[in-house]
Amino acid sequence: xxxxxxxxxxxxxxxxxxxxxxxxxxxxxxxxxxxxxxxxxxxxxxxxxxxxxxxxxxxxxxxxxxxxxxxxxxxxxxxxxxxxxxxxxxxxxxxxxxxxxxxxxxxxxxxxxxxxxxxxxxxxxxxxxxxxxxxxxxxxxxxxxxxxxxxxxxxxxxxxxxxxxxxxxxxxxxxxxxxxxxxxxxxxxxxxxxxxxxxxxxxxxxxxxxxxxxxxxxxxxxxxxxxxxxxxxxxxxxxxxxxxxxxxxxxxxxxxxxxxxxxxxxxxxxxxxxxxxxxxxxxxxxxxxxxxxxxxxxxxxxxxxxxxxxxxxxxxxxxxxxxxxxxxxxxxxxxxxx
Numbered sequence: 555x556x557x558x559x560x561x562x563x564x565x566x567x568x569x570x571x572x573x574x575x576x577x578x579x580x581x582x583x584x585x586x587x588x589x590x591x592x593x594x595x596x597x598x599x600x601x602x603x604x605x606x607x608x609x610x611x612x613x614x615x616x617x618x619x620x621x622x623x624x625x626x627x628x629x630x631x632x633x634x635x636x637x638x639x640x641x642x643x644x645x646x647x648x649x650x651x652x653x654x655x656x657x658x659x660x661x662x663x664x665x666x667x668x669x670x671x672x673x674x675x676x677x678x679x680x681x682x683x684x685x686x687x688x689x690x691x692x693x694x695x696x697x698x699x700x701x702x703x704x705x706x707x708x709x710x711x712x713x714x715x716x717x718x719x720x721x722x723x724x725x726x727x728x729x730x731x732x733x734x735x736x737x738x739x740x741x742x743x744x745x746x747x748x749x750x751x752x753x754x755x756x757x758x759x760x761x762x763x764x765x766x767x768x769x770x771x772x773x774x775x776x777x778x779x780x781x782x783x784x785x786x787x788x789x790x791x792x793x794x795x796x797x798x799x800x801x802x803x804x805x806x807x808x809x810x811x812x813x814x815x816x817x818x819x820x821x822x823x824x825x826x827x828x829x830x831x832x833x834x835x836x837x838x839x840x841x842x843x844x845x846x847x848x849x850x851x852x853x854x855x856x857x858x859x860x861x862x863x864x865x866x867x868x869x870x871x872x873x874x875x876x877x878x879x880x881x882x883x884x885x886x887x888x889x890x891x892x
Contacts, residue, residue, distance in 0.1 A: 579731040587725070588668065588697035590680060592689050597730045598662035602645070602655045604677060605666020606631070607871035608693055611719075612664070613638060614872065615727055615735050622658040625650035625677075626670065628826040628865045648830065652678040656686060664691045664726075666869075668702040691729070694721050695870035700804070707804035710783040713791065714870050716747060743872060750878040751792060761796045762890055764881070765818040765854075768805055768868060770833035773842050776807035777833070785870045786822070789877045793885070795820075810848050819890060821854045822881060826865040836862055859888050 584593045600622045603609040609624050610632055618638040625646045631639040645654045649670060655663060655677060663683055665671035671678060671690055680690045695718040702708035720740050727736025766780035780786035781803045790797050798816035799808060821843065825836045833839055840860060843849045854860070861884035867877030885891050 577733070579728050579733070583729065585691070585725055585729065587690075588672075588692040588694070590690075592691060594689060594729055598660075598689070600658065600660045601662045601664055602650075602658050602660040603664050604650065604655070604670045605693070606866060607869055607873070608664050608666040609639075610635065610866075611723060611726065611872060614739050615723070615730065615732055617730055617732070618642070620730070622660055623650075623655070625655075626666070628828040630827065647828070649676045652682065656683075656688070660688055662689045662691060662729075666693045666696065666871075668692055668696050668708070672702060674703075691726070693870070694718050694725070707778075709802045710781065710804050711802060713783045714785050714788050716743070716788070716874060718870060719743070719872060719874070743875060747875050747878070750875055750882070753879070753882065760794055760891075762794075762820060762885065763798050763816055763818045764790055764795045764820045764822060765798045765813055765816070766822045766824070766863075766868060767833075767839060768824045768865065769831045771807075771831050773832045773838055774846065776809050777813070778805040779808040779813070780804075780868065781806055784868075785874050786868050786877070789867075789874065789881055792878050793882050795881070795885070810846065814848050814852060817852055818854045819857075820859045820861060820881075820885065820888065821852070822861045822863050822868075822884075824865040824868055825862050828865070857888070859884075859890070861885075 582593050582595050584591055599620060601612065601620050602623045603612055603621055605626045606628055609621070612621060613632070613635040618635065621642050623643045623645045625644065626649065627647050663671060670676055671680060671692060673679065683690050695714060696702065698718055699712035700708050700710045723736050723740055727733050766786040768778040768780070770777045779799050780797065782797055782800050783802055784804050787797050798813060798818050799806065823836045823839045826834055828834050843855045849855055861881055863877055863880050864873060866873040867880060
């Protein structure tokens with residue numbers, strides 16, 4: 555992340571020395587967002603951000619002073635935003651209530667996942683907020699070429715790419731009239747992504763079978779494993795490795811007997827502070843893998859080829875680029891790169 559900040563500083567410097575500021579946003583501004591037309595009469599002044607990934611993008615755009623409350627966190631905020639985040643009211647670590655969100659008197663509710671604010675939103679429906687004069691914005695990564703039903707993780711019909719994150723940054727920077735910040739952030743992230751890919755040139759995974767384990771409702775039960783079009787799938791494609799799961803579900807529940815048939819060479823384990831499920835704890839994951847009669851026979855387990863990855867890097871976020879670096883370094887450290 556230091557590289558992102560350095561690149562942003564450089565980009566901002568160039569913008570100030572060599573180029574005029576981008577044109578200001580003209581209001582009213584209408585944005586097409588996840589099937590709805592959302593009109594802004596002016597830049598929002600008070601935001602409730604639901605989802606850590608969404609909150610960190612707002613921080614990255616310099617909008618911390620506009621955030622009235624946040625919710626849905628899986629781990630610590632990016633270190634450079636710790637101080638700003640400590641001053642913002644946390645409505646809930648998981649799903650906040652509709653009343654707690656409305657109680658902050660926001661003029662915008664920005665959500666990372668449609669299951670929180672959508673047709674069957676666990677927090678509220680977009681229409682409920684609209685009836686109160688509150689605009690809503692959903693991350694494009696959770697609706698473009700993706701169907702979300704029954705409050706689950708949804709089905710993604712096309713491979714996620716970082717272009718969806720760049721679109722989100724572009725739209726938010728226009729909504730808040732900070733286009734120069736948005737362009738600088740995108741440039742920094744694209745450079746970081748290009749550098750990550752270049753760092754593994756000639757040392758790709760070469761179809762190495764890999765499984766991403768986010769968590770499980772029951773430690774010994776079926777596991778939430780990354781589907782074929784998810785953010786982890788994008789990481790795998792970038793480094794040339796192979797996902798052992800072929801379903802279009804974002805995070806399907808998969809039995810370990812099925813995973814054993816694919817015999818992954820590497821298992822990527824999500825790390826997080828959240829403890830909604832017993833298997834949220836990475837130590838619990840490792841203990842299960844090394845002692846279960848089925849999983850202990852996997853090549854990845856026998857060779858202790860475990861890669862610990864921040865859970866946010868497994869979600870469609872600005873941290874997905876961190877995931878590329880983390881897995882590439884893991885594969886190289888195991889001597890598996892070809």
